[in-house]
Structures are given as C-alpha cells and as structure tokens.
Amino acid sequence: MATKNQTKVVAEPGRQELFITREFEAPRELVFKAFTDPDLLTRWLGPCDMTMRIDVMEPGDGGYWRFVHIDQKGNEYGFHGVTHEVAAPERVIRTFEFEGLPEKGHVAMETAIFEALPGDRTRVTVQSVFRSVADRDGMVQSGMERGVVDSHQKLDEILATELQLG
Amino acid sequence: MATKNQTKVVAEPGRQELFITREFEAPRELVFKAFTDPDLLTRWLGPCDMTMRIDVMEPGDGGYWRFVHIDQKGNEYGFHGVTHEVAAPERVIRTFEFEGLPEKGHVAMETAIFEALPGDRTRVTVQSVFRSVADRDGMVQSGMERGVVDSHQKLDEILATELQLG
Numbered sequence: 001m002a003t004k005n006q007t008k009v010v011a012e013p014g015r016q017e018l019f020i021t022r023e024f025e026a027p028r029e030l031v032f033k034a035f036t037d038p039d040l041l042t043r044w045l046g047p048c049d050m051t052m053r054i055d056v057m058e059p060g061d062g063g064y065w066r067f068v069h070i071d072q073k074g075n076e077y078g079f080h081g082v083t084h085e086v087a088a089p090e091r092v093i094r095t096f097e098f099e100g101l102p103e104k105g106h107v108a109m110e111t112a113i114f115e116a117l118p119g120d121r122t123r124v125t126v127q128s129v130f131r132s133v134a135d136r137d138g139m140v141q142s143g144m145e146r147g148v149v150d151s152h153q154k155l156d157e158i159l160a161t162e163l164q165l166g
Numbered sequence: 167m168a169t170k171n172q173t174k175v176v177a178e179p180g181r182q183e184l185f186i187t188r189e190f191e192a193p194r195e196l197v198f199k200a201f202t203d204p205d206l207l208t209r210w211l212g213p214c215d216m217t218m219r220i221d222v223m224e225p226g227d228g229g230y231w232r233f234v235h236i237d238q239k240g241n242e243y244g245f246h247g248v249t250h251e252v253a254a255p256e257r258v259i260r261t262f263e264f265e266g267l268p269e270k271g272h273v274a275m276e277t278a279i280f281e282a283l284p285g286d287r288t289r290v291t292v293q294s295v296f297r298s299v300a301d302r303d304g305m306v307q308s309g310m311e312r313g314v315v316d317s318h319q320k321l322d323e324i325l326a327t328e329l330q331l332g
Contacts, residue, residue: 016182016295062248064228082228082248084261084273093273095250095261107250107259109275111297129182129295131277 003156007149011140016133018140020126022152026159028116031124032089034155034162035112044154047147050077061085065094069147081107089114096128098139106135169322173315177306182299184306186292188318192325194282197290198255200321200328201278210320213313216243226252231260235313247273255280262294264308272301 003025011018024031034040038057046052046069055066055078066080081095092112097104108128115123130136169191177184190197200206204223212218212235221232221244232246247261258278263270274294281289296302 058228062224062228062230082250082261084248084263085271087270091271093261093271095248095259095275097250104253105251105257105259105277107275107277109261109273109295109297111271111273127297129275129297131275131293131295 005152005156007145007152009140009145009148011136014133016130016136018128018130018136020124020128020148022124023117024122024124024152024156024159025120026122026163027120028114028122029089030159030162031122032114034158035114035124036086036088036092040158040162044158045151048150048154056080058083059086081110084109098142101138106131106138108135108139171318171322173311173318175306175311175314177302180299182296182302184294184296184302186290186294186314188290189283190288190290190318190322190325191286192288192329193286194280194288195255196325196328197288198280200324201280201290202252202254202258206324206328210324211317214316214320222246224249247276250275264305267304272297272304274301274305 005023005025008021009018034044038054042052042054045067050069050071053068053070055068057063057065061083063083064080065083066078069077078099079096080099081097084093084095086092090113094110095107096110097107108130111127113125115125117123128139130139171189171191174187175184200210204220208218208220211233216235216237219234219236221234223229223231227249229249230246231249232244235243244265245262246265247263250259252258256279260276261273262276263273274296277293279291281291283289294305296305
C-alpha cells in the first residue's frame with residue numbers, strides 16, 4: 001500500500017550538504033527499526049530494479065557496515081562506512097562512501113533524525129555533509145534521488161505489512 | 167627544538183568547515199606515525215597545560231577511539247569518534263565529537279592529509295566538516311586554536327628527537 005507522502009531532496013547551491021525528508025504512516029520505533037534492522041533494510045533500500053545485499057552491518061556505536069546493490073546484469077555497486085552513534089529511536093550518525101568513484105576518500109557524514117508526529121506518524125530527515133560542494137553535486141547528479149524515492153515507496157509497503165502483522 | 171613553521175586555522179565565514187594547515191621538518195612517514203601511534207600521540211596532542219590519556223584507539227578502518235585531556239585541577243575533557251579510513255602514509259578520515267557539549271550529536275568529520283614536501287619535509291592539512299555553521303563557529307570560539315598551536319609546537323620537538331634517535 002503506497003502512500004501520498006513525498007520524498008523531498010534539498011541541495012542548496014554552493015553548499016556542501018544535502019537534506020532528504022520523508023514522512024511515513026508508522027510510529028517512530030517501527031520506522032527506526034526498518035532503517036537499522038538488516039532483515040528489514042534489505043527489503044527496501046535501493047532502486048526498484050536492483051537487489052541488495054548486506055555484507056557487514058555491525059550493530060551500535062563504532063560498527064562497520066558494507067552494502068551492495070546489484071543490477072539486473074549482475075553489476076555490483078558497493079557502499080561502506082562506520083557508525084558514529086546509534087541513539088534509538090531518534091538518531092543515527094555514520095560515514096558513507098560510494099566505492100565506484102575514481103578515487104577513494106570522497107566520504108560523507110550522514111545524520112538521520114527520526115521525529116515522532118501526531119497520529120503515529122514519523123518524519124525522517126537525513127542530512128549528508130560532504131568534503132566539498134563538488135562531492136555533494138556529484139552525488140546529486142548520480143541520480144541518487146530516483147533510488148531514494150524508490151526506496152521510500154518500498155518502505156511504505158513494508159511498514160504497512162509490519163503494522164498489519166502487528 | 168621548535169621550528170618557525172606556523173599553524174594556520176582558516177574558517178571562512180558562513181561555511182560549515184574549517185582547515186588547519188601546518189608544515190613539519192620531518193619526512194611524511196614519521197609525521198604520519200606521530201598522528202597515528204598512541205605512544206607518540208600522547209606526547210604532543212593537546213594544550214601545554216593539560217595531560218592526555220588515550221582510553222581506546224582501535225587501529226585501522228572502523229576503529230573506535232576516545233581521548234581525554236586533563237587540566238591541572240583534574241577536570242577531564244573527553245573526545246571520541248570512529249575511523250572511516252587509515253590510508254598510510256597519506257590520509258586519515260574519522261568522526262570527532264567533543265563530549266562536553268550540552269547535547270550529543272554535534273559531530274564533525276575530519277580528514278587529515280599528509281603531503282611529502284621537498285627536503286624531507288611534510289605538510290599536514292586537516293579539514294573538519296560540521297553539521298552546521300553554528301557547530302563550526304562554536305568549535306572556533308572554544309579556543310581550539312591555542313590547543314592546536316601548542317600541540318604542533320610539542321610535535322616539532324618530538325619529531326626532532328625521533329630524527330636524532332634515528
């Protein structure tokens with residue numbers, strides 16, 4: 001069951017950060033779990049035409065993670081980072097690096113904030129801070145928005161299913 | 167033996183980053199070691215009137231670290247984070263959080279770049295990217311520059327000693 005909630009990506013010109021905002025029809029604890037539980041995460045993260053594999057996802061502060069998205073031809077796109085803080089059910093702060101870039105070291109720091117809204121709804125805001133405006137612009141131009149929108153639509157359905165299962 | 171090398175701190179108004187630049191009279195491998203070897207690090211990091219303790223410093227990518235600076239009255243100032251990448255002898259990328267702030271989550275991402283210069287000299291550039299301009303300004307106003315300048319002067323002496331010891 002898809003919702004009418006829209007994913008908003010804001011990247012103000014000349015700044016080295018971007019913001020992704022989305023509301024979900026589920027309570028904060030469940031949305032937080034969907035972002036941090038490997039079994040739930042593999043069911044929604046990534047573009048619709050790719051599958052997703054979690055290679056490593058160490059829990060808690062200091063945990064290392066590596067995710068791989070796989071397209072229909074079998075090409076793999078890897079991402080990895082380390083988690084600075086998991087403050088359930090409010091906040092996760094971690095580093096993030098796409099392994100497909102021509103050189104290493106173009107790392108971003110991501111802060112995901114989970115806000116409880118009236119009516120058992122939740123607003124998620126993800127801020128990514130980059131080492132440069134160019135790194136930020138490269139991420140925007142990579143077509144990441146489509147992958148994020150796809151992901152959130154899949155997440156809508158998973159949250160609805162989880163709520164039905166109780 | 168102190169050098170004439172100056173520590174430069176640049177924080178352009180309105181931006182969410184700052185840069186610390188310093189040159190050292192020692193080859194890159196030794197300067198890199200002084201930043202990443204716990205025994206060397208405790209001898210120079212921090213203001214002149216404080217001692218320093220390393221609680222944790224896990225080596226390599228994904229490592230957690232926690233440092234404590236202790237003033238002459240015994241007050242402790244803690245810092246911690248996680249290391250995204252250690253690329254010896256060129257680059258270290260990690261997160262950084264001062265534990266003395268009124269609330270948690272004001273994290274920065276630090277990238278230290280080590281450049282070999284002619285004459286067995288080294289330039290170190292540390293970029294810190296913050297979640298906001300206010301976080302960046304707060305760090306600048308905390309008097310961090312004095313601590314950085316003190317640290318680098320102590321490091322000059324340690325590098326000279328290490329070079330003499332061969």
